[in-house]
Amino acid sequence: MSGLVFVAVIGAALLHAAWNALVKGGADKTLSMGAVVIGHLPIALVALPFVPLPAAESLPYLAGGLVLHFGYQLFLLQSYKMGDLTQVYPIARGSAPLIVAVFSVLVLGVHLDGLELLAIAIIGLGIISLALVRQSDGQQNKNAAAFALTTGVFIASYSLVDGVGARIAGTSLGFYCWLSLGNGILMIAYLAARSPQTLRAIPRTGLPILVLGGGASFIAYAVVTWAFTQAPIALVTALRETSIVFALLIGVFFLKEPLNLVKVFSTFSALLGAILLRYARS
Template structure:
């Protein structure tokens, strides 16, 4: 992985952690998710003024990507309804790179060197280990873990589809801009039919998340989509999920959350995997 791609994905991870912190800090997660998803639209429209139209060969992947992103968002909301962020998020984000790597090697025929495979495994284990801490009542939430794993499957699926689609499109930004608009349109219809109060609340109280969170999210995944065209999807996905480390740091330094030894060790393991990924083929 080149230095440019490496730091582009790290930048995307920081942006991803930032908008997640905005959503986490909000009282209504439905409003937060809606504001971020719909907040992509103005940035996507501006981007489309400067990039070519995606090639027709990518249209099938574009349609599949839109549906998978919608599924991911709805599954994530359901996960948060039955479980805590500190359990759901690490399982969802930690399982995704492992699934992508498995599919890439066994189905797509991607060849990864042993150090790259080791780095992906280390990152996945480091992130997943953050979910092992028991809650104050000493109990684990198996239902939440199952939903979180399902969310991870959606993340892995849209990563693979978007990686292939962006390459076929000939314009990674154009591909993702149209995907963002399609995703936002479906989310608007979903909330209009099932939870219209969400859109009203978003207009009243979600403007900060709409512009800041939507912008950060759009730029973050636009960088990732570009990176998919420059490096193996499995490596980009694994490195992107180091966003959980930045989310943890934001939580500690800005949200005043507690940092215990288990979280510190998990963070160290994840960063070790990222370092191995950077220097795997140098």
């Protein structure tokens, strides 16, 4: 993995943590998530005239990505309703790079050397260990854990589909702009059907999250989609999930959440894995 890709993905991870902190701080998670996703629309619409059209061969991947991203958002919301945030999020994000690595090696035939596999395992296991931070009802709730793990499967799936699709499209930004446009329209349709009052509230109470969270989220995944075309998808996915480290730092230093040994262990595990990824094959 080149230095440019490494720095770009770390920056994307920081932006990912930032918009998640905005969603976490919102009283209405559905409104916050809707505002972030709909916030992609104005950026995508402005960018579309200036980016190439994706190759026609990438359209099945674009359609698959739309379904997977929307499924991820719905399952993530349901997970948060059933379980604790500090347990659901690590299970979902930590399981994804492990699933992607296994699929890449066994199905796609991608070769990862021993150091890269070790780095992915360290990052994934370190993040998942955050599920032990609090022994609350969320951790004991098997349904919440199952939904969180399913969310991780969606993350792994859309990472693989988007990574391959962006390569075939010949334009990572063009591919992602159309993906964002479709995803935003799907979210509007979903909220209009299931919670019209939430949709109406977004311009009034969700505008800061729409602008700041939507902007951060769009930029973060645009960078990740580009990185998928520059490095193995499994490595990019693993490095991206170090976002949980930034989320922890934001929680401790800005939200004044308590720090404990499990959080310290997880942080250093993710950082060690990131360092190993940076220097693997260098």
